[in-house]
Amino acid sequence: MASTAPIAPLPTLPKKHYLNDGTTVASWLLTRDHKRIALLYLVAVTVFFVIGGLFAVLVRLELATPAGDLLSDDSYNKVFTMHGVMMVFFFLIPAIPGTLGNFLIPIMIGAKDLAFPKLNLASWYIFMIGATFGTYSVLNGGLDTGWTFYTPFSTVASTSAVVPAALGVFINGFSSILTGLNFIVTIHRMRAPGMTWFRLPLFVWSHYATSLIMVLGTPVLAITVVLVAAERIFSFGIFDANRGGDPVLFQHLFWFYSHPAVYIMVLPAMGVMSELVAASCRKPVFGYTFVAFASLAIAIIGFFVWGHHMFVAGQSVYAALIFSILSFLVAVPSAVKVFNWTATMYKGAVSWQTPTLYAIGFIGLFTIGGLTGLFLSSVGLDIHLTDTYFIVAHFHYIMVGGTIMGYLGGIHFWWPKMTGRMYNELLAKISAALIFFGFNLTFFPQFVVGYLGMPRRYHAYPPEFQMLNVLSSAGASILAVGYALPLSYLIYSLKYGKVAGNNPWGAVGLEWTTTSPPPTANFEETPLVTWDAYEYPARVEGHVA
Amino acid sequence: MSPETSAAAEHHHHPALAHHFDSLAEQNEAATLGMWVFLVTEVLFFGGALMAYSIYRSWYPGAFASASHHLDVTLGAVNTAVLIVSSLTMAMAVHAAQLGERGKLKAFLLITMVLGATFLVVKGFEYHEKYVEHHIPGLGLPFDYSAEPQFAATAQIFFSIYFVLTGLHALHMIVGLGIMTWMYIWAANGTIDKDYSSPIEISGLYWHFVDIVWIFLFPLLYLIGRHASGAH
Amino acid sequence: MAPRVDAFYLFLVGLTAFFSILIALTVIFYFVKYRRRSPDQVGTRIEGGMALEITWSVIPLLITMVIFGWSTNLFFAFTRPPAETLNIYVVGKQWMWKFQHLNGQREINELHVPVGRNVKLIMTSEDVIHDVFVPAFRVKADVLPGRYTHMWFNPTKPGRYHLFCAEYCGTKHSGMIGEVVVQEPAEYEAWLATGRAEGSLASAGGKLFQDLACNTCHRPDAVGRGPVLQGLFGRQITLGDGGRQTVDEAYLRESILTPNMKLTQGFQPVMPAYQGLVTEEGVLQLIEYVKSLGTQPQSQPVRPASGGPAPGETHTPSPNEVNR
Incomplete structure (x- = not known):
C-alpha cells in the first residue's frame, strides 16, 4: 500500500459468514460450529460473571461497616460462598477456554473446526446443566460451605444445599474435561499443513498446557465431590474423624485439583497476553520457546504444590517443606513469562489501543500477584498470612488482575474478528483505566488488612480494620462501573460499531487472514503455513486490510 | 450410498466422514487419540478413590484385612473371569469389524454384552x-460387625470405599453396555x-479399560491381606 | 517471634516493591518510548536471547531459594517448641473456644497467659475444623476433630490481643473470637488462684477416672483387665498386631474413645468405647491424669500378671522411651 494511495475504501462485512449462516434459534442451540459455541459460552459466562459479581457487591457492602448489619451471618456466609462458586467454577474456569479458546484454536491452527464438534456442543450443554444445579442450590437456600467444601463442615455440619452444588461442580467438571480433551486432540491432529508445533501461536501452547490440567486434574475433583456427596447422602464415614476417617484427606484431594485449577484459570490468560503483546508491539514474542515451555512447566509443577494450602492443617514438617520449595519453583517459569513479555516491548511499535492497555495492566497486576505468592510459599510466613485477607488479595490479583484482565483484553482484541465490528475506543480506554484503578483500590488494602490480622470469610470484624475495608468497598464500586461499561458498548457495537475489516490491528496470525467475521468453514481453503508465529515485519504488509 | 459400495474409494466421500476432516483415516486417528485422553482422565478419576483406599489401608491394615474376608472371593473370581472373557470377545468384535464381517461382529458384540450383564x-x-x-455403611441401615468389635468403626470405611469403587465401576459397566447396544445398532x-x-x-x-479397572479392584478389595495379619 | 516474622515480611515487601516497580517502570518507559508513530510501523525483529533467558531464570531461582532458606528457618522455630512449656488445653466447638489450665482453671473465649513464658497450646475440636489465630503473635494452627495439634508462643508484652477463628466453621465463624490476656507473672498467678477451680486438671481427670469406673480394670498392680497406666505416658508399647506405638496424647485419646482400634499386646477387646460418653475436655482431663501417674520408666509389666511376658514386650526401656 503506497503512501500516495487514495483513501482506502471503507471495509465491508463479508456477504456470508458464520453469524448469518442460519438465523433460527435452533441454528444456534444445535450448532456444531466452534465459533457459535464460543458465543454461547460468551453469553453464559457473562451471565454467571454478573451473578457472581452481584454477590461480590453484597460482600463489599456488608464489609463497609465492622458490624454484621446488612446481612445475617448465615446470609453473608452463603453470599461469599456463592460468589466463590459462581466465579471459580462457572466463570473463571470456562471463561477464556470456552470463548476465546473455542473460537480461536481451530482458526489459529488452520483447521475447519475442533476435532469433535458434537462433543464441543455437548460440553456447553453439560456446562449449562452443571450451572443449573449451581443456580438451583442458590435458589434452594444457598450453599454456605465456602467454595472449598471443606469437610467435615460440608459433610456433617452444613444444613445448606451441598449436594446440588456438589453435583453442579461435578457435572461442570465433565464439561471442562471434554473441552480439554477436544483441545488436545485438535492441537495434535488438526493442524494445517506446515503448522509445526513451534509455529503455533503461544495462545495455542498455553491452551494445550491448560488442557493437560483439565484432563488430569478435573477427574480428581470429580471423585472428591462424589465422595462428599456420598458422605452426605449415604452418611459414609470416609471424612468423619469420629469414625476413623480423615477430614484432611479431603483437603489433599480437593487441592490436588484446585491448585492446578488456578493454572487452568491463569494459563489461558497468559496465552492471550502473548498474543496481545506481540500484536501490540508488532514483533515476535521475545523467547518464544521459553514462553511456550514455561506454560508446560507451570502446568506440570503445578500438580505438585497442592500441599501449600495446608501448611497450618497439621501437615508433617517435611511435607510442608517439600510443598514450599516446589511452590517457589513455580514462580520461576511465571517470572520468565513476565520478563519475556516486557522484553518484547523493547524496540516494538507499541500501539496505544485498548488491547495494549489490558496487556500492560495484566503485566503489572500479575507481577504483584505472583510476587505475593512468594510470601505464601514461605511456610514461616504463611502461618501468619493464610486464611487472612492477604490471601484473598493475592488470589484476586491472580484471578481478577490476571485472568479477567486477560479475558477482557482478549475480548477487546478479537471482538472485531468475532463480530466484524469495532467498539467505541474511547469508552474502552476509559473502562480499562477504571478497571485497573478500581481493582487496585479494592484489593491492595486487603494485603494490608490481611497482614494486620483480619481473617477471611468474616461477616463482622473489629473496628480497627474499617478504614481499609471502606477503601476496598469504594474500589469495588469503581470496579463495578468499569465492568458494566464494556457490557454496554460491546453490545452497542454489535449493531452500530463501525465495520472492522479483516485485520484492524495489522497483526499476523492465521485468524487475521480470514474475513471478519470468518466464514463457517473458517477459511476459503485450508491454509499452507510457511512462516513462524509472529513473523513481523516480513509478513505484515500482506495482512493489513 | 450403501455401505457395500462405499468401500470403493475415498473420492466417493464416505458417509461417516465429517466435513472438517480430509480423510477417514485422519478422523479415526483423532477419535482414537480422544478416547485415550479420556481414559487418562478415567485413571485419575479412579485414582482419587484409590488414594483414599491406600491411605486408609495403611492406617487400618487389620480392619481392612478383616473386612476383606467378608467379601466373596469365589464370586469375585468368577466375575474376574467373566470380564476377561468379555475382553476377549470384545477384541474379536473389533477384529470382525475391521474385516467387515458384520455377522461375526454382531455375534461378538452380543456375547460381550451378555458377559457384561x-x-x-x-x-x-x-x-x-x-x-x-448388615455390612452396608450409612443409609441408616444397621451396620453389624460384632464379631470383631475392634474393627467396627474402621470396617465401615472399608465398606464405604468398597461401595464407592465397585459402584463407580458398575456404573462404568452400565455405560459400557449402553455403548455396546449403540454399536450393535x-x-x-x-x-x-x-x-x-x-x-x-x-x-x-473403553471396554478393556473398564475390565482393567476391575483387574485392579479385585486384588485390592478381595485378596490383599487375606492371608496376612488379618487371618485369625 | 513477631519481630522475626516482621523482618522477613519486610524483606519480601521490599523485594516485591523492587521488582514490581522495576517492571512497571520498564513497561511504561517502553510504552512511551517505542509508541507506534505511524499506522504501518512494525517493531524491530528480535527473536530472543539465550543469555537473557538464563539470567532471568537463574536469578529468580536463586532469590526464591534464599527466601525458602529464610522461611524454613522461621518455620522450624514455629514447629519446635522449647523443652519447657506451660501447657494449656484448647477445645474448639461451633462457635466458642474453651481453655483449660493445668491447675483446673477454665475459661471461655479468653485466654490468660503470663508474660515471658513459653506457652504451648494443645488443641482439638469437638465438631468441624477451626483454627486458632493470634495475629499479634504471628501464629496460627488448625484445630481438627479427632486429632491434637500444637502451637506455641512466648508473649513479650502484657496486654489484650485478638484471638480469631481462622478456618471457616459456619454461621457464627466471625463470632468465634476471643482475647489473649497477657499478664505479669504475679498478676497471672493471682488470676489462676481466683475462680472456682475444682482442683487441678489431673485431679479432675482422676475423679472422672473413678466416675467412669476405669479404675476397676486399669489398676496399678498389674492384675486388672486393662494395661497399667502408671508410668505409661511417653513409652513405646507393642500392639496386638505386633506394631509399635508411642503413648502420646493422640494415642491415649484414641484408646479412650475407640479402645479396640489399637490394643496393647496381650489384652482382649473388652473395654467399651467411650465415644460420645466423654467430652473432649473430659478426655483431656483423663490424659492429664494419666500423665500425672508418672512418666518415669517402670519395671512393672503393663500386661496382666497371669499372661506372662511375651516376646517383644517392652520390659527394658528402649532409646525411644523419652520421658516427657
Missing part, C-alpha cells in the same frame, strides 16, 4: 449379600463397515 448380576448378588449381612444398520470400524475400536478401548 452377567458381571452386573453377580455384583448384584454380592451387594445383596452385604445387605443381608450401528453394526446392524450398516453404519459400521470395513472403512469405518473406529467406533467399534474406541468402544473396545
